[in-house]
Amino acid sequence: MTISVLIADDQGMVRAGFAALLDAQEGIRVLAQAADGREAVAAAARLSPDVILMDVRMPELDGIAAVRQILDPHRPSAHAPRIIMLTTFDIDDYVYEALQAGASGFLLKDAAPEELVRAVRLVAAGDALLDPSVTGRVIAHFAAQKPRPPRAGAILAQLTDREREVLVRMARGMSNAEIAADLFIAEQTVKTHVGKLLAKIGARDRVQAVIFAYDTGLAAPSP
Structure with a gap:
């Protein structure tokens, strides 16, 4: 294509x-x-x-x-x-x-x-972030300067434990293949989880999902 x-x-x-x-x-x-x-x-x-x-x-x-x-x-x-x-x-x-x-x-x-x-x-x-370390640093830097979005906690509560695990790894910049290997599940299963969690949090792609993860405190900048 x-x-x-x-x-x-x-x-x-x-x-x-x-x-x-x-x-x-x-x-x-x-x-x-x-x-x-x-x-x-x-x-x-x-x-x-x-x-x-x-x-x-x-x-x-x-x-x-x-x-x-x-x-x-x-x-x-x-x-x-x-x-x-x-x-x-x-x-x-x-x-x-x-x-x-x-x-x-x-x-x-x-x-x-x-x-x-x-x-x-x-x-x-x-299925991956551009330059994960830089993208994560930019998001973490600015997310820390603004208040937590309203209803963020309620939206986060809708995610299953597995979807949270996937989202945390997305915030680390891991690709679908890397998440699959880390969680010992199939890559197609990861894609399914990603699609469901994006729908639940109202994010159109991985970057917005990562912003959400930092906004809610699910992800935190590396020390």
């Missing part, structure tokens, strides 16, 4: 470089490029890409607002894309806001070419 990609960045050289790199990869095709958030929203609605590379800071409409519009559950769409935020700084409240809005992860703009390709393939598959 070919992974379709939309690139949104206000720097033409960045867009062109990323497009050339990704188009050269087997199984990846760049559908279009956008110079700002408004163009990105329009292109996403028109083309329904699998993955969007979205710059955090852009004119007209910033990346966070664009993510919210693209992933708005009330907006008609063929399917919800996975969105990777492009940023210059990892500890960035804009990045955390984007993750809360539904982005599947973030990538530093100076990442190596192979990291970009791996990131696109990883989020398209949807």
Whole structure:
């Protein structure tokens, strides 16, 4: 299956470089490029890409607002894309806001070419976090600064013991295969647990589930 990609960045050289790199990869095709958030929203609605590379800071409409519009559950769409935020700084409240809005992860703009390709393939598959140690650190840093969400405890109580075990391991950045090996269960069983717990906590993907785990205190930053 070919992974379709939309690139949104206000720097033409960045867009062109990323497009050339990704188009050269087997199984990846760049559908279009956008110079700002408004163009990105329009292109996403028109083309329904699998993955969007979205710059955090852009004119007209910033990346966070664009993510919210693209992933708005009330907006008609063929399917919800996975969105990777492009940023210059990892500890960035804009990045955390984007993750809360539904982005599947973030990538530093100076990442190596192979990291970009791996990131696109990883989020398209949807069964692991991008750079778990960095993602976890960003989520833990900002989650600790805000009050616990209302009803979080009640929602957490709906999870079975096994679903909690899976969620804790997701928060550690483990993939489905790693969770299966750690819990001595089948990978398909892990996928089933992940699907059920995402539905119970109202999370659209792993990143939002990890945010929930830190928000509720189920996961804690490493000492």
